[in-house]
Amino acid sequence: MNYKMIGRFIGRILLVEGIFMLPALLISVCGQEWIAVKGFCLGIIITLLAAVLLLVLSKGYKKKFYAKEGLVCVGISWIVMSLLGCLPFYFSGAIPHFIDALFEMVSGFTTTGATILADVESLPRGILYWRSFSHWLGGMGVLVFLLAISSANEGNSGFTMHLLRAESPGPNVGKLVPQMKKTAGLLYGMYILLTLLNIVFLLIGKMPFFDAICTAFGTAGTGGFGVRNDSIMSYSPYLQNVCTVFMLLFGVNFGCYYWLIMRQFRSLFKDEELRLYLGVVVGSVALIAWNLKGFYGTMGETLRHAAFQVASIVTTTGFSTADFDLWPSFSKTILLLLMIIGACAGSTGGGFKCGRILLMFKSLRRSVQKVVHPQKVQVVRVNGHMVDEKILQNTNAYLAAYVIIVMASFLIISLDNFSLMTNFSAVLACFNNIGPGLEAVGPVCNFSMFSCLSKLILIVDMLAGRLEIFPILIFFSRTTWKHR
Amino acid sequence: MKIIVAGAGKMGATLARQLSAEGYDLTLIDSSLKTLEESQERYDVMVVQGNCASMEVLEQAGVREANLLIAMAGADEINLLSCMTAYGMNPNIHTIARIRNPEYTEQIYKMRNMFALSLSVNPEKQAAVEIERLLKYPGFLKRDTFAKGRVEIVELRVDGSSKLCNVALNDMNSIVKCKILVCAVLRNGTAVAPDGNFILREGDRIFVTAPSDNLTILLRNLGIVTHKVKRVLICGGGRVSFYLAKQLQRSSISVQIIERDQRRCIQLAENLPATCIIEGDASSEFLLESEGIGECDALVTATGLDELNMIISLYGASCGVPQVITKLSRMGNTNILDALSLGSMISPKELCCNTIVRYVRAMKEQTGAALTVHSIADGQAEAIEFLVDDTTLHCGEALRHLKLKKNVLVVCITKGSQTEIPNGDSFFEKGDTVIIVTNGDKVIYQLNDIFEP
DSSP: OOHHHHHHHHHHHHHHHHHHHHHHHHHHHHTTOHHHHHHHHHHHHHHHHHHHHHHHHTTTOOOOOOHHHHHHHHHHHHHHHHHHHTHHHHHTTSSOSHHHHHHHHHHHHTTOOOOOOSOGGGSOHHHHHHHHHHHHHHHHOHHHHHHHHSOHHHHTBTTHHHHHHHHSOSSSOOOSSSSHHHHHHHHHHHHHHHHHHHHHHHHHTTOOHHHHHHHHHHHHTTOOOOSSTTTTTTSOHHHHHHHHHHHHHHTSOHHHHHHHHTTOHHHHHHOHHHHHHHHHHHHHHHHHHHHTTTTSSSHHHHHHHHHHHHHHHHTTOOOOSSOGGGSOHHHHHHHHHHHHHOSOTTSSOOSSOHHHHHHHHHHHHHHHHHHHSTTOOOOOEETTEEOOHHHHHHHHHHHHHHHHHHHHHHHHHGGGOOOHHHHHHHHHHHHTTOOOOSGGGSTTOOSTTSOHHHHHHHHHHHHHHHTTSHHHHGGGOHHHHSOO | OEEEEEOOSHHHHHHHHHHHHTTOEEEEEESOHHHHHHHHHHBSOEEEESOTTSHHHHHHTTTTTOSEEEEOOSSHHHHHHHHHHHHHHOTTOEEEEEOOOGGGHHHHHHTHHHHTOSEEEOHHHHHHHHHHHHHHSTTOSEEEEEGGGTEEEEEEEOOTTSTTTTOBHHHHHHHHOSOOEEEEEEETTEEEOOOTTOBOOTTOEEEEEEETTHHHHHHHHTTOOOOOOOEEEEEOOSHHHHHHHHHHHHTTOEEEEEESOHHHHHHHHHHOTTSEEEESOTTOHHHHHHTTGGGOSEEEEOOSOHHHHHHHHHHHHHTTOSEEEEEOSOOOOHHHHHHSOOOEEEOHHHHHHHHHHHHHHHHHOSSSOEEEEEEETTTTEEEEEEEOOTTOSSTTOOGGGOOBOTTEEEEEEEETTEEEOOOTTOOOOTTOEEEEEEOSSSOOOSGGGGBOO
């Protein structure tokens, strides 16, 4: 295994992380939050030292990098990035227990948005900024960012495909244009543009500047960390609707936005995954709005809350404008199922992904038809193109892994003796990178009451969910560590 | 610049590697998904699966925005059809097709406008041309010409018995008694740009620049005896052998071809009246002896199997044949091959790829572009010829005052018909041609790129 090359990537990621901590430090200095300043200084120094150490140790690296190295690199780099990124939280005393600080940081980078903090508003602003910014960076991916800023020489190697595939979500990840550096650059370009647009619309609604930035970061990465204790509840209806729209926008495959730029409107309209996504959203909003009749005063308010919650859960953001734990069972169940469905592949959202759901249903339909008519040869088609059997097999394997992880986590968490729905929704919320669950981990609660063991399990779940299971799962396989 | 390569076989893959490393947007089309996946993992390319001559597949590969289509699929006919279809969809596209079949050569040339071909490449014919040049002037392993044939860069191997063994470069001029410049030395597989104190050892392969006239003097003073080649024995009756024999027929060289397949022998006998065709197994030492391998001046092994070619070449060298030329489809690690005495190694695919890469580079820059480009030292160094024009900086300044980039060497300046191997006081002016050798990673597109900014 090419440890030196992996070390080099991690070194550069830590360099990027350290540099991105500087604005947070600046904010704390301006706000005269001296304990936060201390936390950030220590965090930045340690991160940059680690980066330099790794870069020095990895001198003389060879360019042999294959699929295995790609997966391992992504797994290790996210773990190391989270371990060092939580140091500001820990050293500033904002989050005194290390496991809690790690939980919060992993929740940030994996764009989950589950928090162990009871009172968010009392935190120093620098800390809040860093929390929200980690959503933005983790949403599109830190390795994709690295590929976008890498020199032409580095970016033009075929092995970067493995990194893109390991970090970007979806059953079939491909490039937008032939050159990897340009693809990564395009993705981040569109991402930055949409984020800026989001900030502009929020500012128009008179949201305070700091709140607008943090909320936009949380929406862009579909994370869910808010700067207020009641999430988005206390903002105006206009701001809530802006959030709804932008959450849905960030849950769309960024390849579709590329089609928009390239004016390939027909491909856009015919995209089956996009149709499924929008269909699910519209259907859920309608059903929940009908089920919530009488819960809120006007139909307008009901629709607003239904739309917001549906958008928030299906894109796995996790903002809330209502305590949906108080809603009737039917609505809560729809939301629970939406947690599993997730956003489109190739977006910043989490969950199982609409693309995979589409493949699974088509594959299932074919299997049923094959039982009835065994001789018939049928091909699964998506968007008019045939889907290779390998992708279908991977999707089935993914489903199996998904179920096993949910069951195992559910079992271990239950040791803490909370209610079944709390445990189950906690696992779903973390594994699908949503944030809030139901009952004791509902939108107005937090995760602080879990034991250290549970928090560690949930941390693993969050990472596995964001990186789509396999980069984390391979750590437990002997083949990874054996010499080829 | 957007390039589409149709056909991801051995040549398609080599092109993909080289062109994607130079920063072009490359899309590969192939009918096999497996080949495409391998290519995508190794090179920075986009892949499309399908038939490269079909309009739909070309559309998917983005032919309407592409600048160049290189058709390297299995069959000549498909290559031609792809080029024509691409031109029909995008009249601004340049097209290159690989046409191997000798039956088509004439019509390709005469009807190239109708076929919309900007360039047609024939690897086997190129290999045959290259082999013929080596046969005409034996003694060198490889020769590349510049300045319209007035300057050459030749490759020599330093044997243990050579006069150049253990000699420093500064002392070389007194041994060879003519002005030459060693522009690169290949030692143990790595190319080195040597300075005056560099000492040559046995096993080194040196690349020497010299005006063409000095080459015979060079050979004589190095003690390399050159037989004029009168008899050539070719093993294998494939396309390369066919083209070679046809060319050699015109000079007074007697050619013998040994081919195993009876039907092919009859075909060859029909088309090559002046050549002696022998039906038999070229690997049989008995046959080679009985056909007089000991008396021939040159042996060319060009069968379909690289391994067979290598074995026959080794046998030929051991029989004392003065010049041995081996055709290899896959160059692989030439370090190992070098240890065996295989003589000159010709790879049709590499020759073809070099031609195409030269064309692509010329397309990219219209002014200040290279006149000729050759890759030497196993692709680790490049010799490029440029024309000095109005846009060139530092005209008239002595070379010793110029700050050149690392790994760049000016090896020859040609003023009009005078070629000069430069020293520190030489300078170039507008209208001259300059040959530089570089073994850095960065490609030199323009003459001004050699200067340190």
